[in-house]
Amino acid sequence: MADTTSNDAFVEFDRVQKSYDGENLVVKDLNLSMPKGEFLTMLGPSGSGKTTCLMMLAGFETATHGDIRLDGKSINDIPPHKRGIGMVFQNYALFPHMTVAENLSFPLEVRKIGKSDREDKIKTALDRVQMGSFAGRRPAQLSGGQQQRIALARALVFEPELVLMDEPLGALDKQLRETLQFEITNLAHELGITVVYVTHDQTEALTMSDRVAVFDDGRIQQLAPPDKLYEEPENSFVAQFIGENNTLEGVVKEIKGGYAVVELDGGALIDAKPINVSKAGERTRVSIRPERVEYNKERLSPDAHTLKAEVLEFIYMGDIFRTRLRVAGKDDFVIKTRNAPDQVRLKPGQQIDIGWLPDDCRALDA
Ligand SMILES: Nc1ncnc2c1ncn2[C@@H]1O[C@H](COP(=O)(O)OP(=O)(O)OP(=O)(O)O)[C@@H](O)[C@H]1O
Numbered sequence: 119m120a121d122t123t124s125n126d127a128f129v130e131f132d133r134v135q136k137s138y139d140g141e142n143l144v145v146k147d148l149n150l151s152m153p154k155g156e157f158l159t160m161l162g163p164s165g166s167g168k169t170t171c172l173m174m175l176a177g178f179e180t181a182t183h184g185d186i187r188l189d190g191k192s193i194n195d196i197p198p199h200k201r202g203i204g205m206v207f208q209n210y211a212l213f214p215h216m217t218v219a220e221n222l223s224f225p226l227e228v229r230k231i232g233k234s235d236r237e238d239k240i241k242t243a244l245d246r247v248q249m250g251s252f253a254g255r256r257p258a259q260l261s262g263g264q265q266q267r268i269a270l271a272r273a274l275v276f277e278p279e280l281v282l283m284d285e286p287l288g289a290l291d292k293q294l295r296e297t298l299q300f301e302i303t304n305l306a307h308e309l310g311i312t313v314v315y316v317t318h319d320q321t322e323a324l325t326m327s328d329r330v331a332v333f334d335d336g337r338i339q340q341l342a343p344p345d346k347l348y349e350e351p352e353n354s355f356v357a358q359f360i361g362e363n364n365t366l367e368g369v370v371k372e373i374k375g376g377y378a379v380v381e382l383d384g385g386a387l388i389d390a391k392p393i394n395v396s397k398a399g400e401r402t403r404v405s406i407r408p409e410r411v412e413y414n415k416e417r418l419s420p421d422a423h424t425l426k427a428e429v430l431e432f433i434y435m436g437d438i439f440r441t442r443l444r445v446a447g448k449d450d451f452v453i454k455t456r457n458a459p460d461q462v463r464l465k466p467g468q469q470i471d472i473g474w475l476p477d478d479c480r481a482l483d484a
Pocket residue numbers: 138139144162163164165166167168169170171318
C-alpha cells in the first residue's frame with residue numbers, strides 16, 4: 119500500500135471509507151495523519167461524517183474500507199482496553215448513580231489499577247480541572263460546566279495518549295464555553311496529549327486547534343492551521359464556511375503575471391488571485407474578506423480595478439464598523455473597518471469605489 123503519511127504519524131486514517139447501509143458512503147476516502155501531541159479539530163456541517171470518524175477511531179464502528187492506525191498499529195488489532203483512548207462526548211453522560219470519585223475510578227478499575235494508585239490518580243485528575251473538592255458529589259448535584267469538567271477529568275484520569283472529544287461544550291453557555299476551551303487546550307498541551315476534537319463552531323475550531331480539518335459530504339475539504347484556513351481557503355465551500363466572506367461571480371477574462379482579471383456577471387472587471395481557475399473563459403466565484411476591502415483610493419495601487427458601490431447600511435459595533443453595500447447587483451457585500459480616530463463613517467446612500475490587493479481576492483471554483 120502506498121505510504122501517503124510520514125513515519126512519525128501517531129494517528130492515521132488511510133483511505134478510509136464508511137457506509138452504514140452498504141450503499142451510501144458517509145465517509146469517502148479519508149486520509150489524515152496526525153503527529154503526537156497535535157490538537158486537531160474536525161469542523162463541518164451536520165451530517166458531514168465527523169462523529170462517524172471519531173467512532174471509527176475509538177473502535178466503536180469499523181471502517182468499510184481502508185485502515186486506521188494508532189502509533190503504527192491497525193486499530194482493529196488493538197484490544198479496547200489497550201487503546202488508551204480517552205473520550206468526552208456531549209451526551210456521554212457521567213454515571214448518575216456514582217459519585218464523582220467513583221466515576222473517575224471506573225476507567226482505572228477496568229484497567230486493573232490498584233486502590234492507592236487509583237486514589238492518587240483521581241486526586242490529580244480532579245485538581246487539574248479545579249474540581250478537587252467535589253469528589254463526593256453525584257452528577258445531579260453539579261452544574262453543566264462542572265459535569266463537563268468531571269467528564270474531562272474522567273477521560274484524562276488513566277493518562278491516555280489520545281483523547282477524542284465530540285462537541286464537549288455544545289450544551290454550555292458562551293462564557294463557560296470560552297473558559298473551558300482555554301482550559302482544555304492548556305491541559306492538552308501541558309500533558310502532551312494528542313486530541314481529536316469535533317465541533318461545528320468555527321470560532322472554537324480556529325481558537326483551539328493546531329490544525330483544522332473542514333469536513334463536508336464525507337470528505338476533508340481542507341486541512342490546515344487556522345490562519346491558513348481563514349486566509350487561504352482552497353475552495354468555495356471552505357471560503358464560505360470559515361468566517362465572513364463576500365462572494366462575486368463571473369468569468370475569467372485573462373490570467374497574466376500570476377493574477378486573474380475576472381469579468382463579473384454585471385460586466386465590471388476585478389483583480390483576483392487564481393486558485394481554482396487556470397485559463398480565460400472559466401467560470402469562477404471570487405472570495406474577499408470584509409476586512410480586506412479598501413475604499414480609500416490612496417491605499418490602492420493606481421492601476422487597480424475598482425467597483426462602484428452604494429452604502430446601504432452602517433453598523434457601529436464598538437471596535438469595528440460593519441458597512442453593508444450594494445455591489446455588482448448584490449445587496450449583501452460587507453466591509454469591516456477598525457474604529458480608528460480618523461476612520462470615515464460611511465452613510466447610507468453614499469456612492470463609493472471599492473478595491474483590494476489582488477492577493478486578498480481568491481478566484482475559486484464556481
Ligand atoms: N448508526 C448509524 N446508522 C446509519 N446511519 C448513520 C449512523 N450514524 C450516522 N449515520 C449517518 O451518517 C452520516 C454522518 O453522520 P455523523 O454522525 O458522522 O455526522 P456529524 O458530522 O457528526 O454530524 P453532527 O454535526 O450533526 O453531529 C449522516 O448522514 C448520518 O445520518
